Amino acid sequence: MHSRMIGRRSFLASTAALGALAFGGGTTGCAPSSRARSTAATTGGLPLTAVNRTGRYADASIHMYVVGVDPATGAQGHVTADGAFVPCTASDNGPGGFTDYAIPFRDSGEATVVLPKMSGRVYFSIGDRLRLKVVTDGNGRPALQYPAGWVGADPNYRILHDWIEFTHNDAGMFCNTTMVDMFSVPLAIRLAGTRTRTTGTLVDGGRDRIFAAVAARPEFARLVVGDRLRVIAPGHGVEAGLFPADYYDSYIDAVWNEYRRTPLTVRTDAGTYTGTVTGERLSFTGGARTPASIARPSTRDVLFCDGALAAPNDGVTGPVAAILGAAFNRSTLLSEPRQPAADPARYYRVPVTNHYARAMHQASADGAAYGFAFDDVAGHASYIQDEAPTSVTVTLTPF
Template sequence: MNSRMIGRRSFLTSGAALGALALATGCAPSTRARRTSATAGGLPLTVVNRTGRYAGGSIFMYVVGVDPATGTQGRVTADGRFVPCAASDNGSGGQTDYAIPLQGSGDTTLVLPKMSGRVYFSLGDRLRLRVVTDGNGKPALQYPAGWVKTDPNYGILHDWIEFTYNDAGMFCNTTMVDMFSVPLAIRLTGARTQTTGTLVAGGRDQIFAAVAKQPEFARLVAGDRLRVIAPGHGIEAGLFPADYYDAYINEVWTRYQGTPLTVRTDAGTFTGKVTGDRLTFTGGSRTPASIARPSTRDVLFCDGALAAPNDGVTGPVAAILGAAFNRSTLLSDANQPVTDAARFYRTQVTNHYARAMHEASQDGAAYGFAFDDVAGHASYIQDNAPTSVTVTLTPF
């Protein structure tokens, strides 16, 4: 994902241990507000309800995130204002009410201020968001964790998109990195018109069926097709085997003890070989840090041994390796990244969750894991001169 966004890679694990997600610093519309970019100094957002199941008045939107100028966390009101969150926002039940109901009929419009964050949608019920105190003693929003059974939002049908809107433009994506529940599509207009996230006809049912078909993944389907939980979170919940990738990882480590692994990045081409438990690279003007043997959890979260620091060298190498593990291309090709999607997910041990997301997408793009942007396969679009953005809740 573009480095100007908070991005998928920053959202992944900060809230898992807490059972909810608080955005790290750095990271609508009113059903009635109809302002323009010129008058509000923001980006017009239109929300379209095409679920076919839920009336607009029973769908609730939340625009939440970070003001990049101050690092303050907050939410956007129905009239397009960014308002910092405060502990006093928690009502008598200990939760906020930041909901903006969609129009009962017609589209819902709002103007996005410059910020980074998420647009959540909950269907049939309001989300239970809460203001907490972060490690620096500042107010922070605690987000839903639909993969945690004890989370107050677990039983609520909800999903979200992510975005950064700033002086450089609009950068946005749909995401399935944590879970998939509600089919959402984004249309971004500006220098050109782009769309992403649209599923094929019956795509939601197709995703649930494809995940349920794989024995190790079947338990990731929550409730009566309420959502599908990503396998990394499935490990945490005891729903997915923590050693799923272990044999594959061991095969990779064995192969590259004697065979060089070539990784091409914008910073140069590097050659790696395994010595002991570490994959060490040479080549280029700067040398990436060696990478330890990852665990299954590291692969699925693209974290731990596969964490990608923003250093321009080790980060790109780790991202490419993370993508190759999830797509299961490391045993079939010693030259990475593999860019042809037809060669992804061809082995039995692979990320069948991510595969299901891509196969159900009209354009083949999806954010099924954190490094799905490697070689441009993520449901991510950007425009440096945006004029409007539309989010559609598409048919189930």
């Protein structure tokens, strides 16, 4: 696992709370009152180019948004086309109640910006502009409320959109595509620097394959929104009443019964631990420090890698919880008593598994995807990094 992974776990931690990531959710981060512009030129900016290769949508119909947190101040805000980071303020909301942070695509099929040092997201919307709103958090400070395509009441629900996540800092550029919450627009990242790497590219017809694979599973079919507008992740499906809240329960019961009588070995960078179930908890021995015991998780805990499987940034319990979360989602925990299981050919092979994540990986040209929050375990996430980056390109690939 990467120590600087920008997925659901440390992306949120590294930004010190990015604000309301879900429509209607609480906001926890914000800009100070100053509107000082932090320019890319003075903070070691990184050229970012977005390219329209959809083959379906005109350049003028696509908009790019770069939003996130200035690490120097903790301010939330957006990046302008000239590479300036501007903290958000309530006055950014226009007459309709939303901001207009869009960077348009030119007739050449590209949009460009120079990224300052920050953590954030690059959003793309097609056919309409995103409804990003500046709201007030519990401390009376402004904060951004981001789209939540898995919530029917969200003002962006009917807008075709998607995003990548990144952290650009003195250590380099760390970025990933993500399907942790939803999948809609096929995006690929090319990062140049000490070497050139790409991730996120789908196989030919990959988007259609994803929708077809999810729709083919009865429990998952209701996760498809509209006429292939997007697929929402099953955890959000549980919250929306679109996915069985007990889906993993039989598998969880079988795992708990198995490791009452058989030891489970979990290897992490901090040491190797042996786990056994006593009562309702999976407890571990071994290593210089002992991980906290893990309570029996629920289906929701598995799908969100949260609750009983939450991974604290303690170097001990966190890595163990992450490995268990990945093993549950990939359904390798019964068949592989030594974790993490590294061979992707052995993932998703039983009926009760995360078929949403399976569809993402099977449609990916390099086999990598971020189908759930701990998909970086054993290195299978659509994540790339470079310690001396020179440019990054995000391509909206063919539908």
